[in-house]
Amino acid sequence: MSLRPDLAIIAAHLPAGARALDIGCGDGELMAALRDERGADVRGLELDPGNVAAAVGRGLSVIQGDADVDLAGYPDQSFDYAILSQTLQTARAPDRVLDELLRIGRFAFVSFPNFAHWRVRLSLLWGGRMPVTRLLPERWYDTPNIHHLTIDDFRAHLAERGVIVEGAWFLSGDKQTGGAAANFLAEHAIFLLRREQRPLDRG
Amino acid sequence: MLTTPSSLDQRFGLSRRVVLPGSLRLDGGALLAPVEIAYETYGTLAADGGNAMLVCHALTGDQHLASAHPRTGKPGWWQRMVGPGKPIDTDRYFVICTNVLGSCMGSTGPASVDPSTGRPYAMAFPVITIRDMVRAQALLLDHLGVARLAAVVGGSMGGMQALSWAATFPERVERCVVLASTARHSAQNIAFHEVGRQAVMADPNWRGGDYYDSDPPAAGLAVARMAAHITYLSEAGLTEKFGRRLQARAQKSFGFDADFQVESYLRHQGLAFTDRFDANSYLYITRALDYFDLAEEHGGLLANAFRGTATRFCLVSFDTDWLYPTAESRSIVHALMAAGAPASFVELSSPFGHDAFLLDSPELDRVIHGFLSAGR
Numbered sequence: 001m002s003l004r005p006d007l008a009i010i011a012a013h014l015p016a017g018a019r020a021l022d023i024g025c026g027d028g029e030l031m032a033a034l035r036d037e038r039g040a041d042v043r044g045l046e047l048d049p050g051n052v053a054a055a056v057g058r059g060l061s062v063i064q065g066d067a068d069v070d071l072a073g074y075p076d077q078s079f080d081y082a083i084l085s086q087t088l089q090t091a092r093a094p095d096r097v098l099d100e101l102l103r104i105g106r107f108a109f110v111s112f113p114n115f116a117h118w119r120v121r122l123s124l125l126w127g128g129r130m131p132v133t134r135l136l137p138e139r140w141y142d143t144p145n146i147h148h149l150t151i152d153d154f155r156a157h158l159a160e161r162g163v164i165v166e167g168a169w170f171l172s173g174d175k176q177t178g179g180a181a182a183n184f185l186a187e188h189a190i191f192l193l194r195r196e197q198r199p200l201d202r203g
Numbered sequence: 204m205l206t207t208p209s210s211l212d213q214r215f216g217l218s219r220r221v222v223l224p225g226s227l228r229l230d231g232g233a234l235l236a237p238v239e240i241a242y243e244t245y246g247t248l249a250a251d252g253g254n255a256m257l258v259c260h261a262l263t264g265d266q267h268l269a270s271a272h273p274r275t276g277k278p279g280w281w282q283r284m285v286g287p288g289k290p291i292d293t294d295r296y297f298v299i300c301t302n303v304l305g306s307c308m309g310s311t312g313p314a315s316v317d318p319s320t321g322r323p324y325a326m327a328f329p330v331i332t333i334r335d336m337v338r339a340q341a342l343l344l345d346h347l348g349v350a351r352l353a354a355v356v357g358g359s360m361g362g363m364q365a366l367s368w369a370a371t372f373p374e375r376v377e378r379c380v381v382l383a384s385t386a387r388h389s390a391q392n393i394a395f396h397e398v399g400r401q402a403v404m405a406d407p408n409w410r411g412g413d414y415y416d417s418d419p420p421a422a423g424l425a426v427a428r429m430a431a432h433i434t435y436l437s438e439a440g441l442t443e444k445f446g447r448r449l450q451a452r453a454q455k456s457f458g459f460d461a462d463f464q465v466e467s468y469l470r471h472q473g474l475a476f477t478d479r480f481d482a483n484s485y486l487y488i489t490r491a492l493d494y495f496d497l498a499e500e501h502g503g504l505l506a507n508a509f510r511g512t513a514t515r516f517c518l519v520s521f522d523t524d525w526l527y528p529t530a531e532s533r534s535i536v537h538a539l540m541a542a543g544a545p546a547s548f549v550e551l552s553s554p555f556g557h558d559a560f561l562l563d564s565p566e567l568d569r570v571i572h573g574f575l576s577a578g579r
Contacts, residue, residue: 049566062547063547065533065548
């Protein structure tokens, strides 16, 4: 399997036959793998029409739309898993997208590049320039990444929102790395989240 | 061509007509009989019947999907899309296209003879709905021995039929392709149609619809077509094609001749239309579109139309289509999501407005081909 390493981790941890929504699914690479290898019932949301056309051509069900506005159309808990890989940092309102993820899915996979990785820190500290790395390849003026975050930022945000972390995986290069100094050593983080047991609906 | 097994069957091929058995109960309550349907088929029906596809035409379209039009001699309206090796591949699919109920290219409509009087129905023809058209198509499929459709495909009014198919006969539809269409006619859509109908009815030749022994209301129908034609284009497209350029003259005439190219274009479109279309059919079919509201047929909630469906949907809109804008497709997509139906949707970019679905579009070809090929 030649899936991107973060996608491979998601694919490896998605239970067979699960119902999943891949938000920002690109040309459907992960979706196709989840369908073919995990027997998942998977749907996608993607902004770029060319990508949607490519995914539809793979026989996938993909809707063209924007995670910032179109997630509202999905009913509560309509999926077992909502997946947001490498897209959180491009959202206009990532906090609201995260809320929507945990409303639509019973669980959510979220992966993002860690802005606190040592190479990013070095670049900013010594170079005094916005970092251009493998995972953040664009220059400051043309990057789609408008809300950079670090692993510690994300953890703090989850704690504030009462979101439960079911699992976390960290990547340095293409290899998994430990959680201990992840904020410094990991280029990339993948979280599996679950909303805290919700109180009964308010009347 | 005469060697394929299907063409030996008189039911299959070009320029076919059949009188359906029995009568058709219409949404309006009337019982219509006899019901004749004109249709064409392309390709060969597989032994297991699993490769049948229905393509539904738009308002003023017809069954000549990929064959020359008998009156105008022009190529079929979707010849670029349907044929051997094309996105709708007739080497693979058995493609059926019918002239809709109420039209004037061989299916029963207001110009047909009313058996109770021996004269054309004219305005005595019952008002029909999109679902009535679909029920008539279903009876035709029964006649053809097609139990289940691998796909139903349509743009504009054809898209409404495709949606109505999926909602009315979900067990008979595997895939549903809806292009540049809507689940209900908006006030603006109805308003434009009313302008067209009033133009027809204001023509002194219309005579309450009873014109079949005399001159038809061609002037009124041409005006109706001109108004409608504008809604099929986009401002950018019109500007690009005509701008304010003058037609065959160097200066304005300071009169009411067609000074501008866009005027003579519309006049030509209007007149050409009257050669091939019946004014009363125009009234009845635009009415069918105006009455279309799929949610209303399902308790006011569009998602109910698709609850529990196994049909896979593919919707496409065009960014310059202001007749059935993207928001209309999106609301269908939201209903499909709420119903848990597998759905794909894409808004394609085109300068050509509503008509884009009929024109050359490699991206549209790719989406349709991909969607139809997948999962087989």
